[in-house]
Amino acid sequence: MSISNNVRFISFEGIDGCGKTTQARLILEKLNKKECKTILVREPGGTRISESIREILLTKGMDELQDRTEALLMTASRAQLTDEVIYPNLELGHWVIADRYTDSTLAYQGGGRNLNVDWLIELNDFATADLHPDLTFIVDVLPEVGFRRRHSSEQDRIEKAGLELQHNVRKMYLELVKRFPERMMIVDGHETIENIHRIIWQEIDRRFFQ
Numbered sequence: 589m590s591i592s593n594n595v596r597f598i599s600f601e602g603i604d605g606c607g608k609t610t611q612a613r614l615i616l617e618k619l620n621k622k623e624c625k626t627i628l629v630r631e632p633g634g635t636r637i638s639e640s641i642r643e644i645l646l647t648k649g650m651d652e653l654q655d656r657t658e659a660l661l662m663t664a665s666r667a668q669l670t671d672e673v674i675y676p677n678l679e680l681g682h683w684v685i686a687d688r689y690t691d692s693t694l695a696y697q698g699g700g701r702n703l704n705v706d707w708l709i710e711l712n713d714f715a716t717a718d719l720h721p722d723l724t725f726i727v728d729v730l731p732e733v734g735f736r737r738r739h740s741s742e743q744d745r746i747e748k749a750g751l752e753l754q755h756n757v758r759k760m761y762l763e764l765v766k767r768f769p770e771r772m773m774i775v776d777g778h779e780t781i782e783n784i785h786r787i788i789w790q791e792i793d794r795r796f797f798q
């Protein structure tokens with residue numbers, strides 16, 4: 589794989605309803621305005637095969653899905669997206685923005701489902717052939733706030749697991765920031781959309797344009 593040292597791969601993370609998707613889209617727009625060729629991907633999903641895997645993962649009623657199966661399917665979806673979309677775009681020198689990536693597995697399957705985080709890190713490395721985002725924003729909100737903000741009253745299988753899961757997921761995100769401080773940055777998701785965007789853009793500007 590011939591990827592230059594200059595890859596620009598940014599991921600957005602956070603609990604359900606934190607507002608990361610809005611922020612990822614704003615950054616996509618901003619980069620496009622600056623004429624940086626940028627793609628936005630979302631997980632789980634983003635390719636034909638990954639979207640099929642997503643169906644299994646998020647469909648209500650799949651209650652017998654085991655935690656390790658969930659972790660394997662999340663990372664299988666990621667492997668497909670990484671090989672089919674992310675690596676080829678990085679090789680072309682494009683920016684890649686990911687609405688969730690490897691840290692979601694550590695936070696949800698590790699923090700939320702209590703699977704061993706070191707195993708999950710290895711699983712992620714296998715799935716991505718060791719690709720890591722250059723920069724990761726955690727849009728941090730209290731689970732109660734995320735819960736209220738969700739637009740749809742329709743909840744998917746993971747959202748249905750409730751507030752306690754979201755608390756554990758959030759806790760793991762905050763631990764991950766301590767573990768990977770160079771790559772990860774917490775942004776207070778209780779701020780206004782504009783303020784959050786400004787803070788995120790400042791960091792991207794500082795890291796990649798100065």
Ligand code: TYD
Nearest residue numbers: 604605631632662688692693696697746747
């Ligand atoms: P989605 O509808 O895409 O919501 P969001 O806007 O919150 O990203 O649902 C994705 C769900 O899948 C979300 O609850 C987080 C969960 N998830 C995991 O549990 N592990 C993972 O590795 C990924 C990528 C997502």
